Amino acid sequence: MDFSLSDEEKAVRDTARTFIHKEVEPLEQEVLRREREHRTGLDRSELRELQLKAKQFGFWGLSTPQEHGGMDLPAVLQSLVWTEVGRSFVPFRFGGEADNILYFANDEQRREYLVPTIEGERISCFAITEPGAGSDAANIRFTARRDGDDWVLNGEKTFITNGNDADFTIVIAVTDRDKDVRKGGATAFLVDRAMGWRSGFIQTMGEGGPASLVFDDVRVPGRNVLGEIGQGFDLAMRWIGKGRYIIPSHALGIAERALRMAIEHANTRHTFGRPIGQNQAIQWMIADSEVELEAARWLVLRAAWTVDQGIDPRHTSSMAKLYGANMVNNVVDRVMQIHGGMGYTRELPIERWYRSVRLLRIFEGTDEMQRMIIARDLLRGYTQIGGHLA
Numbered sequence: 001m002d003f004s005l006s007d008e009e010k011a012v013r014d015t016a017r018t019f020i021h022k023e024v025e026p027l028e029q030e031v032l033r034r035e036r037e038h039r040t041g042l043d044r045s046e047l048r049e050l051q052l053k054a055k056q057f058g059f060w061g062l063s064t065p066q067e068h069g070g071m072d073l074p075a076v077l078q079s080l081v082w083t084e085v086g087r088s089f090v091p092f093r094f095g096g097e098a099d100n101i102l103y104f105a106n107d108e109q110r111r112e113y114l115v116p117t118i119e120g121e122r123i124s125c126f127a128i129t130e131p132g133a134g135s136d137a138a139n140i141r142f143t144a145r146r147d148g149d150d151w152v153l154n155g156e157k158t159f160i161t162n163g164n165d166a167d168f169t170i171v172i173a174v175t176d177r178d179k180d181v182r183k184g185g186a187t188a189f190l191v192d193r194a195m196g197w198r199s200g201f202i203q204t205m206g207e208g209g210p211a212s213l214v215f216d217d218v219r220v221p222g223r224n225v226l227g228e229i230g231q232g233f234d235l236a237m238r239w240i241g242k243g244r245y246i247i248p249s250h251a252l253g254i255a256e257r258a259l260r261m262a263i264e265h266a267n268t269r270h271t272f273g274r275p276i277g278q279n280q281a282i283q284w285m286i287a288d289s290e291v292e293l294e295a296a297r298w299l300v301l302r303a304a305w306t307v308d309q310g311i312d313p314r315h316t317s318s319m320a321k322l323y324g325a326n327m328v329n330n331v332v333d334r335v336m337q338i339h340g341g342m343g344y345t346r347e348l349p350i351e352r353w354y355r356s357v358r359l360l361r362i363f364e365g366t367d368e369m370q371r372m373i374i375a376r377d378l379l380r381g382y383t384q385i386g387g388h389l390a
């Protein structure tokens with residue numbers, strides 16, 4: 001069994017690492033300073049500038065097909081790169097990306113929505129969650145009613161990432177009340193803000209914030225159906241599925257960086273005449289963090305590898321998302337403890353991570369939903385214990 005990375009994987013990872021180290025990490029103190037003043041850490045034009053700089057390094061559209069100018073990286077490589085991004089808390093991501101389900105767009109929609117999103121000229125958001133339907137996504141009530149060649153959309157979506165900045169949304173609506181939402185009752189629509197939906201900022205414990213989207217008789221032309229009528233739930237699950245290995249990949253980078261800070265602090269902070277790292281209580285926190293981090297790494301890489309093998313990745317991705325999200329919460333909590341009072345201040349990024357990583361256990365499928373999927377797969381015999389090595 002070979003656990004090593006290929007030369008190509010190492011080269012891409014190291015280039016990403018160099019970029020993050022040289023171009024992104026130097027912005028960290030300014031980001032913290034701005035956020036302490038309740039300003040956004042990195043504005044849209046600064047993010048764009050960084051993304052264009054990254055493009056010169058060759059990083060543009062990690063998952064974007066080459067015909068659209070992207071890198072079209074295998075999932076394992078995307079995972080490795082996202083881990084590098086996670087090493088800095090600057091809210092940076094590589095440019096040239098679009099929601100995976102925008103590739104279900106027809107030619108006209110590709111020109112109007114997909115290409116400008118890849119180019120960074122338009123911002124999208126994806127909306128399925130409603131005040132009455134989150135984990136139970138099949139319970140959505142947001143409706144789209146046919147009216148001639150148009151559809152008329154009504155309802156509210158909530159907790160939508162980028163909802164305040166987006167120029168358009170990919171919104172999932174009930175189009176046939178007689179059908180189960182999971183079996184043809186829902187459809188995805190591409191809806192410009194200019195068509196009439198409104199957004200409202202939702203304050204959260206994290207930096208930035210999602211939005212609620214309100215649709216009040218918003219008229220959408222029939223040509224704005226994404227994919228097929230009735231395909232909405234399937235597209236939504238595809239959108240969510242992607243994040244299930246990317247989120248824990250990012251978490252690995254956060255945990256690595258935080259743990260490194262804790263080790264340095266444990267070696268340099270003295271109490272009772274010796275470094276705190278000489279106490280077993282501190283050593284155990286470091287050891288447990290390293291073990292969990294390493295376990296998460298292999299779950300994440302296996303999930304990504306499963307995607308690359310063309311094997312149904314749902315089971316492995318759920319395990320990676322569940323374990324990775326919990327791992328980073330545990331590690332950041334211990335890292336704060338090791339830093340004592342300083343860990344609790346806004347001078348260091350630890351309290352920022354502490355707030356931000358909590359979200360990872362909630363969005364794109366809560367811990368409980370991941371457990372439900374994992375248990376269901378085993379109870380119904382969809383997968384066997386031990387996966388491909390069983």
Ligand SMILES: Cc1cc2nc3c(=O)[nH]c(=O)nc-3n(C[C@H](O)[C@H](O)[C@H](O)COP(=O)(O)OP(=O)(O)OC[C@H]3O[C@@H](n4cnc5c(N)ncnc54)[C@H](O)[C@@H]3O)c2cc1C
Binds near residue numbers: 135160359363364366
């Ligand atoms: C910052 C942020 C960004 C987000 N971005 C987006 C986005 O871009 N687009 C989008 O559509 N949504 C987005 N979401 C929504 C997110 O996906 C949901 O919040 C999440 O799926 C949970 O749904 P809920 O909040 O309605 O909780 P609920 O579904 O009401 O669940 C409440 C609690 O009950 C548990 N629970 C529910 N059912 C069961 C069960 N059967 N068994 C055991 N436990 C159960 C849950 O795990 C949870 O702990 C975002 C949320 C946040 C906070």
